[in-house]
Amino acid sequence: MAESYILFDIPGSDEPIDRRFLESVGQRVLVCHGPEHGELCPILAGKNCPLAEGAHGIVFEFDLDRPQHRAILKKYRKVLRSDLPIRVVATREQAIEHADLLRGLRIVDHRPVAGDLDALASEVEASDSFV
Numbered sequence: 001m002a003e004s005y006i007l008f009d010i011p012g013s014d015e016p017i018d019r020r021f022l023e024s025v026g027q028r029v030l031v032c033h034g035p036e037h038g039e040l041c042p043i044l045a046g047k048n049c050p051l052a053e054g055a056h057g058i059v060f061e062f063d064l065d066r067p068q069h070r071a072i073l074k075k076y077r078k079v080l081r082s083d084l085p086i087r088v089v090a091t092r093e094q095a096i097e098h099a100d101l102l103r104g105l106r107i108v109d110h111r112p113v114a115g116d117l118d119a120l121a122s123e124v125e126a127s128d129s130f131v
Contacts (some may be wrong), residue, residue, distance in 0.1 A: 005030050006124060007055035009062050021114045027121050043075045052076060055083040057124040059112055064094040085123035087112060093109060120125065
């Protein structure tokens with residue numbers, strides 16, 4: 001089996017708040033900052049996205065107010081395995097407005113911290129044991 005990792009989709013140059021926490025509990029962390037300005041995300045261009053496709057868990061922090069970011073999440077739901085643990089950072093207003101897109105996903109209304117990520121790491125480990 002390929003090495004397990006959690007993918008953080010974070011815009012710009014931000015980094016996961018508690019990356020070190022995840023790494024301390026044995027989870028590898030990779031970060032995608034999205035496409036360069038003016039470029040289309042490969043997953044939306046109909047190309048493979050090895051980062052997303054190889055992830056054993058995803059933290060999606062892209063802005064759901066942006067149509068391209070919603071399209072990325074929608075595509076994830078279509079092409080990635082249905083039991084992939086995904087956390088979506090969304091405001092309460094976004095969660096209501098995009099309820100159909102977010103149905104069945106775990107939503108957090110703040111940047112995930114150690115407690116949130118510990119639960120995600122446990123889901124990833126449990127999921128990995130069945131793959």
